[in-house]
Amino acid sequence: xxxxxxxxxxxxxxxxxxxxxxxxxxxxxxxxxxxxxxxxxxxxxxxxxxxxxxxxxxxxxxxxxxxxxxxxxxxxxxxxxxxxxxxxxxxxxxxxxxxxxxxxxxxxxxxxxxxxx
Numbered sequence: 001x002x003x004x005x006x007x008x009x010x011x012x013x014x015x016x017x018x019x020x021x022x023x024x025x026x027x028x029x030x031x032x033x034x035x036x037x038x039x040x041x042x043x044x045x046x047x048x049x050x051x052x053x054x055x056x057x058x059x060x061x062x063x064x065x066x067x068x069x070x071x072x073x074x075x076x077x078x079x080x081x082x083x084x085x086x087x088x089x090x091x092x093x094x095x096x097x098x099x100x101x102x103x104x105x106x107x108x109x110x111x112x113x114x115x116x117x
Contacts, residue, residue, distance in 0.1 A: 006070045015083045015106065018086060019088075021086075023091075034048060034052060072113065075114065
Protein backbone atom coordinates (compact mmCIF):
# COMPACT_ATOMS: atom_id res chain seq x y z
CA UNK A 1 0.00 0.00 0.00
CA UNK A 2 2.77 2.44 0.97
CA UNK A 3 4.60 1.66 -2.27
CA UNK A 4 1.47 2.25 -4.35
CA UNK A 5 0.89 5.64 -2.71
CA UNK A 6 4.56 6.53 -3.24
CA UNK A 7 4.35 5.71 -6.96
CA UNK A 8 1.05 7.54 -7.49
CA UNK A 9 1.78 10.67 -5.45
CA UNK A 10 5.51 11.16 -5.76
CA UNK A 11 6.81 9.25 -8.78
CA UNK A 12 3.93 10.02 -11.15
CA UNK A 13 2.54 13.22 -9.59
CA UNK A 14 5.55 15.09 -8.28
CA UNK A 15 8.17 13.54 -10.56
CA UNK A 16 6.78 12.69 -13.97
CA UNK A 17 4.09 15.38 -14.22
CA UNK A 18 6.46 17.95 -12.73
CA UNK A 19 8.99 17.24 -15.48
CA UNK A 20 6.30 17.26 -18.15
CA UNK A 21 4.94 20.63 -16.98
CA UNK A 22 8.48 22.03 -16.80
CA UNK A 23 9.03 21.02 -20.43
CA UNK A 24 5.71 22.56 -21.49
CA UNK A 25 6.46 25.69 -19.47
CA UNK A 26 3.09 25.93 -17.72
CA UNK A 27 2.23 24.77 -14.22
CA UNK A 28 -1.53 24.21 -14.04
CA UNK A 29 -1.52 24.53 -10.24
CA UNK A 30 0.08 27.96 -10.52
CA UNK A 31 -2.36 29.10 -13.19
CA UNK A 32 -5.38 28.01 -11.15
CA UNK A 33 -3.99 29.80 -8.09
CA UNK A 34 -3.39 32.93 -10.15
CA UNK A 35 -7.02 33.00 -11.30
CA UNK A 36 -8.35 32.44 -7.78
CA UNK A 37 -6.06 35.04 -6.21
CA UNK A 38 -7.16 37.70 -8.69
CA UNK A 39 -10.50 37.68 -6.85
CA UNK A 40 -8.75 38.55 -3.58
CA UNK A 41 -6.08 40.89 -4.96
CA UNK A 42 -7.57 42.60 -8.02
CA UNK A 43 -5.09 44.68 -10.01
CA UNK A 44 -2.18 43.65 -7.78
CA UNK A 45 -0.02 41.25 -9.79
CA UNK A 46 2.93 41.76 -7.43
CA UNK A 47 0.98 40.45 -4.43
CA UNK A 48 -0.41 37.57 -6.48
CA UNK A 49 3.11 36.61 -7.59
CA UNK A 50 4.43 36.77 -4.02
CA UNK A 51 1.62 34.56 -2.69
CA UNK A 52 2.04 32.04 -5.53
CA UNK A 53 5.80 31.94 -5.02
CA UNK A 54 5.28 31.20 -1.33
CA UNK A 55 2.72 28.48 -2.00
CA UNK A 56 4.87 26.84 -4.69
CA UNK A 57 7.97 26.91 -2.48
CA UNK A 58 6.11 25.42 0.48
CA UNK A 59 4.47 22.69 -1.62
CA UNK A 60 7.82 21.80 -3.21
CA UNK A 61 9.56 21.54 0.16
CA UNK A 62 6.68 19.45 1.56
CA UNK A 63 6.83 17.15 -1.48
CA UNK A 64 10.58 16.68 -1.13
CA UNK A 65 10.25 15.96 2.59
CA UNK A 66 7.40 13.53 1.89
CA UNK A 67 9.51 11.78 -0.70
CA UNK A 68 12.38 11.48 1.77
CA UNK A 69 10.07 10.21 4.50
CA UNK A 70 8.50 7.50 2.34
CA UNK A 71 11.40 6.49 0.13
CA UNK A 72 14.57 7.88 1.64
CA UNK A 73 17.44 9.10 -0.51
CA UNK A 74 16.88 6.35 -3.07
CA UNK A 75 13.23 7.38 -3.29
CA UNK A 76 14.33 10.92 -4.04
CA UNK A 77 16.59 9.58 -6.79
CA UNK A 78 13.70 7.57 -8.24
CA UNK A 79 11.48 10.67 -8.27
CA UNK A 80 14.30 12.54 -10.02
CA UNK A 81 14.37 9.79 -12.67
CA UNK A 82 10.62 10.22 -13.13
CA UNK A 83 11.06 14.00 -13.45
CA UNK A 84 13.71 13.52 -16.14
CA UNK A 85 11.40 11.04 -17.89
CA UNK A 86 8.59 13.60 -17.94
CA UNK A 87 10.94 16.26 -19.26
CA UNK A 88 12.50 14.25 -22.10
CA UNK A 89 9.58 12.09 -23.33
CA UNK A 90 7.87 14.89 -25.31
CA UNK A 91 11.12 15.65 -27.15
CA UNK A 92 10.70 12.64 -29.42
CA UNK A 93 13.13 10.22 -30.92
CA UNK A 94 15.55 8.31 -28.74
CA UNK A 95 14.90 10.68 -25.83
CA UNK A 96 11.31 9.44 -25.70
CA UNK A 97 12.55 5.88 -25.41
CA UNK A 98 14.99 6.91 -22.68
CA UNK A 99 12.19 8.72 -20.85
CA UNK A 100 9.88 5.72 -21.12
CA UNK A 101 12.58 3.42 -19.75
CA UNK A 102 13.31 5.78 -16.87
CA UNK A 103 9.62 6.01 -16.02
CA UNK A 104 9.18 2.23 -16.13
CA UNK A 105 12.23 1.80 -13.89
CA UNK A 106 10.90 4.41 -11.45
CA UNK A 107 7.48 2.73 -11.29
CA UNK A 108 9.06 -0.68 -10.66
CA UNK A 109 11.64 0.52 -8.13
CA UNK A 110 9.31 2.87 -6.22
CA UNK A 111 7.49 0.21 -4.16
CA UNK A 112 10.74 -1.69 -3.56
CA UNK A 113 12.43 1.37 -2.11
CA UNK A 114 9.42 2.08 0.12
CA UNK A 115 9.63 -1.37 1.69
CA UNK A 116 13.28 -0.84 2.63
CA UNK A 117 13.07 2.68 4.02
